[in-house]
Amino acid sequence: MGGLSLNIMKNIYLVPLILTIFSLSVIAIALQLDTSPEMIVGESMQARSFPIFLMILKLILIGVMTYQFYKNNPKPVTLEKFHTWGSMFLFLLFYLLTVYTDMFIGIFVVIFLMSILWGERRIWVAFLTATVTPGLVFLLFDYVLKIRFPRGILMNLYYG
Amino acid sequence: MFEQAISAMASVVVDPYLLGLIFATTILGVIIGVLPGLGATTGAALLLPFTLTMDPVHAIAVLATIYVSATFAGSITAILINTPGTSAAAATTFDGYPLAQKGEAGRALGIAVISSTVGGIFSVIILCFAAPLLARVAYEFRSPEYFALTVFGLSMLASISAGGAVKNLIxxxxxxxxxxxxxxxxxxxxRFMFGNYELYEGLHFVPIFIGLFAISELLVQSKTVNKIINTVTMKAVKLPTIEDYKKIWKTILRSCGIGTFIGVLPAEGATVASMIGYSEARRWSKNKKEFGKGAIEGIAGAEAANNAATGGAMVPTMVLGIPGSGTTAIILVGLMVHGLRPGVYLFTEQVEKVYQIFGSMFVANVMFMLMGLYAAKLFARVSLVPTQILWPIVFALSVIGAYAFQGQLLDVWLALIFGVIGYFARRHGFSVAPIAVGLILGEMVETNLQHSLKMYDGAWWMILAQPLALMFLVFAFLGLCGPMIYSWITKQKD
Incomplete structure (x- = not known):
């Protein structure tokens, strides 16, 4: 079993394996759901039946897909670029900044860092984009669409 | 009825606010269409939260205008930079770019503009006549028929996009x-709430769609950073000559029919229509050898078909509540959010609004024609907006749009989570459009199955005893197994 065959195995079985685990987990959770009395459900379905039916159908299709992968080895997927992982990390940073500071601080930081990460070399352009975009969007949503944004450092100052 | 329809459609032209809105949205739609990666679906998903405070007709007019104008605009970059702005314009690159390389970019764009406009207007006319007729048929539908219809719609997911039938169904x-x-x-x-009571009424479509279409596209685009784009220079858009018209009119008419028909089929859309429109143009052409080297029939065939599909796709969306594509799935959500329940009710109780929406689509087709003819060169420059500026802005619009829908931060997190899920799904060859359509049809299929079981005291086979339901289920079976059976028969013959 060289590295290549391990890669092929990964190509063929990784996605079906993840999907199978997911489907089985859904079935396991669905089996824990409450059941309704006969007088409510009558001859219709229990709440758990439909999701279980869906997952069984999905498992059958996963079987077909695995067979197709086995017959025609799928193309290996290209590895993520640093930019992709970096962008996902910025989503996480956005979550933390929104929860602990303010949504608009989160948006500012993410736009600024994403511009730099994706190759913007002019710091002032990244800064301008990060400032003007949330500013305009805020004005539009606050004044025109009358949306109240979640409270945070900046919004507390604004709403009082 | 006919007079009511005409007066409702005409009211669009005399409503300056609505006209202005369609004009502004057409510009936005064309910009969205020329920006590689954005496209009609992402654009509609991003714009949906902005329409929440609008009048229902205005809101749907905005979404429908984005749909038709972005579908057309994808051809501008397809011709000038060999990168289709939308997947529906992929077939336009086959002959549009080679013609542009020969120094005839203006002619290629002129043909694309005229073909798209004819296709779009043709499909709106068909929509005006076909939708009320289909609504009358749908009046007879009960739960078993609706259940079978949604199963048929779901079975058509097998061919909704390039992901492969099994992956699309999964x-x-x-x-x-x-x-x-x-x-x-x-x-x-x-069910599956894990103690999170904000999910009591279920997942809402808007943040999920923003995640699946906009955020996942952002992550996909992160792979194209530093990509070099070669543009073709163009002086001005040229209207087709009499000779050109003689060459392409049959192709345009054929593609109008193909596009509208493909669009009407549940879960089929402009991309499939343009591919079939292109291949049929090639099949019927006397100059097959020119195809791939700049054949104007190829451009006309693809463009007329993809825009004709927009009107066609609105038929099942508005009449049956079954979306024909990712974009119509978003339009369907727009209808529901604004209290316009798709189906017979819409065509009996709110017929004026329906025809105003159709009228808006008609006006949008005319507007994008004018913009295509006089400002395509300008719009083409928009495609050169650096990705490092464009996509961070899309991020901001996505998160605020997701939040604005219900004023819940949970929706923002859901949009981001589904963005990442959508990205990994696409990375492994799964398309996100089937997930969106499945989410919309899910409630319909479960509820109608429950009602059907109650109607027949649990005897599910009674669904098969209903002629219309049986017909839809047979179609679904043929849609899923037909290609396999056909290839098996062909193998046996060989």
């Missing part, structure tokens, strides 16, 4: 499962 089932999250509608039993 995506569709995942979408249907997502619709089961929250309190079950009959018994009130909580």
């Amino acid at each position: 995506g569709g089932i995942f979408g249907v499962w997502l619709s089961t999250i929250g309190a079950e509608r009959v018994t009130g039993i909580e």
Whole structure:
């Protein structure tokens, strides 16, 4: 079993394996759901039946897909670029900044860092984009669409 | 009825606010269409939260205008930089770019503009006549018929995009499962909520769609950073000559029919239509050898078909509540959010609004024609907006749009989570459109199955005894197994 065959195995079985685990987990959770009395459900379905039916159908299709992968080895997927992982990390940073500071601080930081990460070399352009975009969007949503944004450092100052 | 329809459609032209809105949205739609990666679906998903405070007709007019104008605009970059702005314009690159390389970019764009406009207007006219007729048929539908129809719609997911039939069906089932999250509608039993009561009424479509279409596209685009784009220079858009018209009029008419028909089929869309329109143009052409080297029939065939599909796709969306594509799935959500329940009710109780929406689509087609003819060169420059500026802005619009829908931060997190899920799904060859369509159809399929079972005291086989339901189920079976049976028969013959 060289590295290549391990890669092929990964190509063929990784996605079906993840999907199978997911489907089985859904079935396991669905089996824990409450059941309704006969007088409510009558001859219709229990709440758990439909999701279980869906997952069984999905498992059958996963079987077909695995067979197709086995017959025609799928193309290996290209590895993520640093930019992709970096962008996902910025989503996480956005979550933390929104929860602990303010949504608009989160948006500012993410736009600024994403511009730099994706190759913007002019710091002032990244800064301008990060400032003007949330500013305009805020004005539009606050004044025109009358949306109240979640409270945070900046919004507390604004709403009082 | 006819007079009512005409007066409702005409009211669009005399409503300056609506006209201005369509004009502004057409510009926005063309910009969205020329920006590689954005496209009609992402654009509509991003714009949906902005329409929440609008009048229902205005809101749907905005979404429909984005749909038709972005579908057309994808051809501008397809011709000038060999990168289709939308997947529906992929077939336009086959002959549009080679013609542009020969120094005839203006002619190629002129043909694309005229073909798209004819296709779009043709399909709106068909929509005006076909939708009320289909609504009359749908009047007879009860739960078993609706159940069978949604199964048919789900079976058509197999061919909704390039992901492959099995992968698309897996995506569709995942979408249907997502619709089961929250309190079950009959018994009130909580499903897959994990104690999160904000999910009691289920996952809402808007943040999920923003995640699946906009955020996942952002992550996909992160792979194209530093990509070099070669543009073709163009002086001005040239209207087709009499000789050109003689060459392409049959192709345009054929593609109008193909596009509208493909669009009407549940879960089929402009991309499939343009591919078939192109291949039929080639099949019927006397100059087959020119195809791939700049044949104007190729451009006309693809463009007329993809725009004709926009009107066609609105038929099942508005009449049956079954979306024909990712974009119509978003338009369907727009209808529901604004209290316009798709189906017979819409065509009997709110017929004026329906025809105003159709009228808006008609006006949008004329407007994008004018913009295409006089400002395509300008719009083409928009495609050169650096990705490092464009996509961070899309991020901001996505998160605020997701939040604005219900004023819940949970929706923002859901948009980001589904963005990442959508990205990894696409990375492994799954398309996200089936997930979106499955999510919409999920409630319909479960509820109608429950009602049908109650109607027949649990005897599910009675569904098969209903002629219309049986017909839809047979179509679904043929749609899924037909290609396999056909290839088996062909093999046996060989």
